[in-house]
Amino acid sequence: MSGEASDPGSRVGSAAASGDGSDAGQLGRDLSRREMGGALAGLAVVFGTLAVFDLLQGGPEQLSTTGRWLGDAVKWAQTGAVLLILRYGQGKPVSWIGIEVPRWKDLGLAVLTGVAAVLAGSVLAGALLGALGTEPDLSTLTFLRSLPFLQKVFVVVTAGITEELLYRAYAIEAIEAVTGSTTLAVVVSTAVFVGLHVPYWGLATGVGQALSALVLAGAYVWRRNLAVPAGAHILVDALGVFT
Numbered sequence: 001m002s003g004e005a006s007d008p009g010s011r012v013g014s015a016a017a018s019g020d021g022s023d024a025g026q027l028g029r030d031l032s033r034r035e036m037g038g039a040l041a042g043l044a045v046v047f048g049t050l051a052v053f054d055l056l057q058g059g060p061e062q063l064s065t066t067g068r069w070l071g072d073a074v075k076w077a078q079t080g081a082v083l084l085i086l087r088y089g090q091g092k093p094v095s096w097i098g099i100e101v102p103r104w105k106d107l108g109l110a111v112l113t114g115v116a117a118v119l120a121g122s123v124l125a126g127a128l129l130g131a132l133g134t135e136p137d138l139s140t141l142t143f144l145r146s147l148p149f150l151q152k153v154f155v156v157v158t159a160g161i162t163e164e165l166l167y168r169a170y171a172i173e174a175i176e177a178v179t180g181s182t183t184l185a186v187v188v189s190t191a192v193f194v195g196l197h198v199p200y201w202g203l204a205t206g207v208g209q210a211l212s213a214l215v216l217a218g219a220y221v222w223r224r225n226l227a228v229p230a231g232a233h234i235l236v237d238a239l240g241v242f243t
Contacts, residue, residue: 031177038090039174045081046166046174047192049074063143063200065151072155075162082170097169098220102227110231113219117212117236125208137202144241152241160234167193168217169226186217212236 031039086092129136144155167189175185190213198206216229 035090035092036178038085038092039177041089042082042085042170043174045078045085046171049078063140065147068147068151068155072158072162075158075166079162079165082166086170097165097173098224098226099165099169100225100227102225102231106223106225106227107231109219109223109228111235113215113228113232114235117215117232118239120215121208121212121236125211129204129207134204136205136208138205140200141240156234156237156241159237160230163193163196164216164220164230164233165226167196167213168220168229172217172220182221186214186221190214190217 083094086094086096090096126136144152147155171189171192172182172185175188176182179185190210193213194206194210197209201209216232219232220226220229
């Protein structure tokens, strides 16, 4: 994706990087009605089904194995819906959100990004929370560790692929396309991502997740390749759930 000069995501990234506020408005006006409508519809799917996810999963006080299966099923349904909107609503290829065959270099960057996310989300956030005398809520992590092995694998892979596609790749590209602002795209997508997790993980843990999410968002914006943040996310979650 990063190599296609005509790619809309590349034009948005270049304009946003220039910091010229007039570019942001121009990018929104340059979108066709189909592209604008598709982007807004896709964002509605990404941001508007959080309540359904919470309802099916049962809420933080009612975590269950069945509820977890249903919650993850919603994520895959969201992903399928967004991909359909991307292709038939916006008329874009999947490369628009960084889906391409990963190279060894991408996998290496995914590992490095995962390490950076762990350092930011655990070490840095832990030091900050320790200084404030706040303890993270580990009840959800304890629940995930208690799941059957195959379901833990499914949870980790589902989170890594669907959340990075929805809340990182698609959200960032769509918000950039509409507003021309990379900064706004990263801030909004990160806020929604953290908002999805705080009800189950607590506000203290949300601080670490926000820092990790910013690392993952930075990796996506840098590479425009979904494999990098998705691989990093899988690594981070696997370390938490299986260790």
